[in-house]
Amino acid sequence: MQSKLTFDQFYEKKLIPEIEKQEDQRKKYKRKFLTALLIGYIIYGIIVVSVEYIYFHNEDQNFFIAYVFCGILLIVPYIFFFQSFRRKFALVYKNNVIRKMIHFIDNGLSYSPTSGFSKSQYLRSELFKRRPDRYKAEDLVQGTIGQTPICFSEIKSEYKSTSGSGKNRKTQWHTIFDGIFFEADFNKDFKTKTFILPDYLERSLGFIGKKLQSLNVGRPPLVKLEDPEFEKYFAVYGEDQVEARYILSTSLMQRLTEFGKKRSLPIYISFVDNSIFVAIYESKNLFEPRIFRTNVNKDVIFEYFDMLKLVTGIVEDLNLNNRIWAGSKMK
Amino acid sequence: MLAIGIVAGVLLLIIILMYNSLVNKKNQVENSFSTIDAMLKKRYDLIPNLVNTVKAFMKHEKDLLSEITELRTKAVSGNLSDSEKIDVENRISGKMGGIMVAVENYPDLKSNSNFLQLQGAWTESEEQISAARRAYNSTVTDYNNAIQMIPTNMLASMMNYKKKDWFEIPNNERNNISAKDLFKA
DSSP, X not given: OOOHHHHHHHIIIIIHHHXXXXXXXXXXXXXXXXXXXXXXXXXXXXXXXXXXXXTTTOTTOOOHHHHHHHHHHHHHHHHHHHHHHHHHHHHHHIIIIIHHHHHHHOTTEEEESSOOOOHHHHHHTTOSOSOOSEEEEEEEEXXXXXXXXXXXXXXXXXXXXXXXXXGGOEEEEXXXXXXXXXXXXXXXXXXXXXXXXXXXXXXXXXXXXXXXXXXXXXXXXXXXXXXXXXXXXXXXXXXXXXXXXXXXXXXXXXXXXXXXXXXXXXXXXXXXXXXXXXXXXXXXXXXXXXXXXXXOOHHHHHHHHHHHHHHHHHHHHTTTXXXXXXXXXXX | XXXXXXXXXXXXXXXXXXXXXXXXHHHHHHHHHHHHHHHHHHXXXXXXXXXXXXXXXXXXOHHHHHHHHXXXXXXXXXXXXXXXHHXXXXXXXXXXXXXXXXXXXXXXHHTOHHHHHHHHHHHHHHHHHHHXXXXXXXXXXXXXXXXXXXXXXXXXXXXXXXXXXXXXXXXXXXXXXXXXXXXXX
8 A cells, every 4th residue: 555655755756747747738628718708798788788788768767677687597507518628637637647547556456537436336335224215426446455345436325305395395415424435355254244333322312322222213233342442432333243243353443443443424334245344424525626726736646535535444354354264255 | 990900001011021131131042152153063064174184284382272172072072161161162163173274384285176175164253152142232231121120120120131252262362263374375
């Protein structure tokens, strides 16, 4: 696994020239877009002034609504052209910059900016009980790290709620999960399902919280583990008490606690079908280039690198390459 | 009268719930002990294969191998009490640990694919036994808490429920079965 120091050199030597190549294109587009926007507003202003002048003497005429409507109509083509450019530009950026970063981290990984973690894979993890009505996945990374097959991508899953009826009917979208979803082949063979969820109840309510945890409807029974530090961060639910402990060896519990401490946002983990699934919340849309600001920005690139290191580091952090057990290959 | 009836009813309900919870905890302890048994049986099946494989390579560990075979025979005979069983298991673990360390002196054995496969299966079996022991200890903790805490302790003493021991192994034996020591690469 590459260190931050070597990444620093890689950034200077390989990434900056690549990003700078695209900077000209970005600046050209930005100029074009802003000029077109200015011309659009001038034309719109002329129309508004002309209409007011022609009908100036007619007090009954109220054009306010018409102006607003025209204003909105004017914005639509700009949004359309902006989105179309953003998509094309992002693809070039991701193919040239992000892909290079991923290969730098591990040569055994491939990257596809337009593909994502499949919905069926996401559902198979059973990490989130609610079925999504809207599902979007992009930036798929897959391959092997050491001997461990892995894949991960950005995911946003949402569900819909409606209230009221007739004209008052309102639809709202609620986020179920937004962040990085990771799957790796687990090195131990197991038959039942085990879930590790963030523990808010026990941390905030102590003994009562623990009692409430055991009532978690829709999850298998609570597995009380002997590591107090781990128990502070996570609540474990497992279909088989022994198998859950077989998966969660004392060393893995320590590793998961350390991994959990690295992130302030919650982490969800499940062990299903000989795979480990990890869901890491991240509200930012990662790996997207900026259009109106320069992309030669070390902080942004380093933030992406940190995220990629954190995710690919799961294999090392959880010692998944230790393949002395009869774990099966990822389906 | 009605109030007395309600209070008596509630008390009876509480006693029934406490009774059921105690019985449930006791059964869970027994169930998890039997899980350890099931895991141990898996291990017994591995021992003859392992012993036969290493026998051909190991010149100086004959005594150790015959001791393991004897211990296995004793363990599968089924005439042992719980404490004897635990003792035999601990001794098997210790001796097997010795074999795995001795492997270091036999390069041909270390690279033998059959042995490597058995070594992997042994590690898995040890991990499963360890998980079963941890599960057992967790149920024993729940059970012991219930029979020592107020108010279930009163009912438990009437039911003659006694405190159970955790599955503990001596420190030296514990060191022997640690995977880190067993399989030094």
